[in-house]
Amino acid sequence: MDKILRSISYIFHPLFMPLLGVLFYFDNSPRFIPEEIVKAKLVSLFILTVILPILLYFLLKTLGKVKSIYLKTTKERIIPLILNCFVVIIVLQRIITPSQIIELYFFFVGILISTMACLMLAILKFKASIHMIAISGLFMFFVTLSIHFSININNTLALVVIIMGAIATSRLHLNAHTYKELIMGVFIGMLPQLILVPYWL
Template identity: 50%
Template structure:
């Protein structure tokens, strides 16, 4: 049971939440997308939100700016978060422009807001849970799509909420966060997505 709980930290890893959000959007949206267009967006998102951040981590490790992939030291979180701000900004400006796919454009604008909030908290030596930021933002985004497209996504939303609870349990089990860090992380991820609704609904 402990193995299953701990595995949730990897299944719902914050690096994977943006690409999962994009995949689910293309699955849920009633709009038609050219396969080449769809592939280009997915490929660019994977590069900018998964591949480059992983490579950046190893660069930071070689520079002795981070010591552990879990970033347990709150000061070490500042560099990866700063890079995430840059990569997300570039993704918004280059890949998901507002006039093409407003839903995904503002999904990433909200992610940018969450990343900025997490960075500011890190400057004040507060370690908000990045896992909770990622999964809570995704849950709220999918809820928004369900309302926006008038689709019954109850099973998907229920699965993500269970995943959210399981991820929180996993982080507590690993002693990676306190309750307050998980709660703050949840709201840092969820609130920007809620605030973004009025721009794409």
Template identity: 60%
Template sequence: MQKSISYIFHPLFMPLVGVLFYFSKSPRFIPLHVIQSKLVSIIILTILLPLLVNLLLKTIGKIESIELRTTKERITPLLVFATIILIIIKRVLTPFDFIELYYFFVGMLGTVLTCVILNMLNFKVSIHMMAISGIFMFFIALSIHFSINILGSIALVIFLMGAIATSRLSLKAHTAVELIIGSAIGILPQLMLIPYWL
């Protein structure tokens, strides 16, 4: 059960969750073909491409497991993911068309780069908590920005944060401190960028 939670709510799925939620709640008219093209791009870039890169790194012996258990193993995949985010904010979700999503991904980039620095300092943090906490902050910001009541969705994310944290502790993948710091570096970049688009 604990492993299932870690896989179902894997960090690679969180960018897609944020984008899907945005399109489902945005009061603006967005043509269906635009939504579909953005979703396909996000699925390819944030899920399929990182999975292929991780499998390649495992094949050539750069990482032992796609679970990235050590700080050393995490650096290259995180740098690749940071590059992917840069591509997204430059080519897929520009501030002129989707300012909310643009800053969501800019915040995500800040989170990933912070994680890279911590891993270079040999300090491991929970990437799972980074991802779900970023989603949590983005949902709150969207509710204020669009003046919509999404308390149910926010409550669900809080529940999931607790479930993921419990799962990571039960699997002995992280300590409580690593979970707390992971949550902080997921929330803070999103929080710091709110004045630019809210």
């Protein structure tokens, strides 16, 4: 059980959530988007949101700015979160623009707001759960997409809720967060996506 709970934190790492949101969008959107464009977007996003953060992490570890991938202290979180903000801004400027795919654009705007909120809390010495921020934001994006496109994705939503519970259990089991930090993570993840709905729904 210990190995399973530990593996959950890796399998559903926050790095993968933006890309999952984009994959879900392209798979369920009724709009016609040329396959070449979809592939180009996915490759670009994979490089920027997964590969680049991993490389930056190893750089920070080499420089002694972080001690482990868990970022156990609020001080360790500050630089990675700042760098992640810049990565998302690049995505918004170069990869996902409002004139191309407005739903994904505001999805990433929500991610940027959540990241900035998490950064502010880290500066204030509060360690909100980034795992819960990521999965909660993804869940709210799925909900709004289902309404926007009038598609039934109840099974997907139920699965994401189960995953949210599994992640929360994993983080508690590993003593990575308190209940307050997990709840704050859910709040920070969901609220920006919800606030931005009127701009594209």
